[in-house]
Amino acid sequence: MDEQRLAVTLPGLELKNPIMPASGSFGFGDTKTAASFDLNNLGALVLKTTTPQAKKGNPQPQIAVLKNGILNSVGLTNPGIEQVITNKIPALREKYPDLPLIGSVAGEEIADYVEVAARFSTARQVQAIELNVSCPNIAQGGMQFGSDPQMITRLTQAVKAKTSLPLYVKLTPNVTDIVACAQAAKAGGADGLTMINTVYGMHIDPQTRKPVLGNKMGGWSGPGIKPLAIRMIYQAAHAVNLPIIGVGGITTAQDVIEMYLAGASAVQIGSAQFQDPLACKHIAEQLPAVMDQLNVSSLEELRLEVRKEMKDGR
Template identity: 70%
Template sequence: MNEQRLAVELPGLTLKNPVMPASGSFGFGDGRIALENDLNQLGAVVLKTTTKNARTGNPQPQIAQFPEGVLNSVGLTNPGVKAVVQQKLPALRTKYPDLPLIGSVAGESVEDYMIVAQQLAESGLLQALELNVSCPNVAEGGMQFGVDPRTITKLTSLVKQQVDLPVYVKLSPNVTDIVECAQAAALGGADGLTMINTVYGMRIDPVTRRPAVGNVMGGWSGPSLKPLAIRMIYQVAQQVALPIIGVGGISSAADVIEMYLAGASAVQVGTAQFSDPLACWHIIADLEEELDKLQLTSLTELRNEVKEGFLNERR
């Protein structure tokens, strides 16, 4: 494999390829898939979302699988930022000293985000942070941080003032205007965007007459999410000059190319791992063949071509 063909440069991140597991997929590098395979072959690893205090998550069942996707209401289960900084991160960094690591930050208040972001950054073990703004803002009556552009700007700006790492904002699709939300993140000083998080959904079991997950509703992901992700990335890429990490329904190298054509500069893979635990590795192995089909020398060439196309469309 020619790593130069697949190499990606993003703020704070030098990636040998554009593929990384989405937050939650590999835990803190201590999940089964992560323990049984070489993470150094990936572009980067996005860690499980961390909150100020430990969380046990939502009622069981937390995950329901369907042919067309997965509904999850895990509820950001994690041991809390103190345990992550003192135990999880050192163990992972010792095993993988050169692997780019991205911490995922969440909270119930702006202050929570700032505390978690600061402690993760001060560990010196991460290359970037990703703000999960799809969390309920307790101070605002439970409304998600990511649905209010003013809140996105404020949150991003305060975190940026608190840390010296690049900050990527993971946008929620559960909004009226995704471009406005992306512009709000840019205004707050975001270094990049991750698009998109899960769609708020629900499934009901006809036999039990009960919701499929214990929390009644949850985040929907999988192949059926891809058209929405592609559309939103395309819209944002034409209006906001920030690099985008595309996520939503990716299960093949062809999907990665489609994300690039929409305007992404790297990708995250999540739900595909339910059916193929080695999805990330398989996608990386197939990427060069996809570039050959398009007669492209590198992903950088593809990205530059797409960027120039967007500029021409705006003229």
């Protein structure tokens, strides 16, 4: 694989390719999927979202694999920032000392986000922070913050003031105006955006006559949300001059190129791994051939081309 063609430079991150697993899908590098291949094949690893204290998450079942996508209500299950700093990341670093890491942060109030981000920053174990203001599966914080532009700005400013690490704000699609949310993140000092998180949904099993999730409702992901992700990334890219990590329904290398054409600079992959545990590896391996078919010499040149077209009024 010609890594230079696939190389991506983002604030705080030097990636050999644009592929990273979405937060939660590889845990802290300790899931069965993460153990199934060499993580050095990734551009970066996004860690599971971390909160100040340990969280058990929502009632079981937390995940439902349906015909056309995945519904989940995991609810930010994690061991808390101290365990992540002292045990989880050191174990990961022992195996992968050079793998770029992004720490995902969440909480129930602004002080929680600030605390976790500051600990990540002080420990110097990750290269960037993803601010999860978009999780639909918790009672407080998460999507409640991400659906209010003023709160996005306040939260981003508060975290930015306490960390020297680049900050990527992960936006929710469960809003009426994604542009206002993107602009709010930039106003707060965000270095980039991650978009989109899952769509709030529900499925009822006609046989049992009950919701398939223990929490009744949860985050919907999979190929069906890709058009929504593409539209929102396109709108945000035209509104703010920030790098965007695109996520939502990616299953092929062609999908990666489509994300770039919408305005993304890198991508995250989540639900595809339920069908193919090696989806990240396979998509990264397929990218050069697809780029050849589409006359794309490098992802960096494609990114610059798309940005120029946007500036010229595409």
